[in-house]
Amino acid sequence: MNVPVIYRIDETSRIAATNSEWDRHALDNSAPQLIFERIQHLPLWPFIEGAELVYIYRSLIEKAQKENRPLTITYRCDTPELLREMEMTIVSSPNGGVECISRIIRVEQRVPIRLIDANVERKSDETILMCSRCKDVKIQGEWVSLEDAVTRLGLTGNGPFPQISHGLCNTCYDYFNAELESFKPAP
Numbered sequence: 673m674n675v676p677v678i679y680r681i682d683e684t685s686r687i688a689a690t691n692s693e694w695d696r697h698a699l700d701n702s703a704p705q706l707i708f709e710r711i712q713h714l715p716l717w718p719f720i721e722g723a724e725l726v727y728i729y730r731s732l733i734e735k736a737q738k739e740n741r742p743l744t745i746t747y748r749c750d751t752p753e754l755l756r757e758m759e760m761t762i763v764s765s766p767n768g769g770v771e772c773i774s775r776i777i778r779v780e781q782r783v784p785i786r787l788i789d790a791n792v793e794r795k796s797d798e799t800i801l802m803c804s805r806c807k808d809v810k811i812q813g814e815w816v817s818l819e820d821a822v823t824r825l826g827l828t829g830n831g832p833f834p835q836i837s838h839g840l841c842n843t844c845y846d847y848f849n850a851e852l853e854s855f856k857p858a859p
């Protein structure tokens with residue numbers, strides 16, 4: 673459980689290496705298309721969910737590189753059955769790339785939330801907005817937890833489910849801004 677999932681990108685932000693736990697994690701998440709053999713040398717950015725997160729991720733990586741010290745963020749990476757809180761440390765590599773090391777810091781079993789199952793049927797004309805970092809969902813202008821959203825939107829059944837687009841909630845936007853602000857060069 674606590675074996676970290678590691679990937680490294682090169683100086684052009686292409687996926688250069690992963691550890692073997694990466695493949696196990698991809699298969700556990702029903703994402704066999706993400707095993708290393710199939711993503712090697714591909715650019716990282718299309719795999720990041722949501723334009724805001726891509727921008728923040730780029731900024732975090734640049735900071736870690738420029739200031740040459742590790743930077744740690746927390747986020748959620750759930751499966752339908754598991755609420756998982758993760759921690760990722762970004763470490764700059766001497767060759768100009770970075771290594772991203774993710775660990776599970778808390779896991780909780782729950783009644784499966786099929787809304788986030790990659791393999792369920794989805795309606796083409798309905799989309800909900802989910803926060804890339806904490807998985808909260810925006811309902812009528814208000815961010816609510818994934819668990820509450822599923823109940824409020826009546827999505828506890830077998831679908832079909834809405835499409836999911838990704839953004840950042842206000843709390844997570846502030847969180848990343850604080851991380852970027854507080855990351856000053858060492859004296």
Ligand SMILES: [Zn+2]
Pocket residue numbers: 803804805806807808840841842843844845
């Ligand atoms: Zn959030």
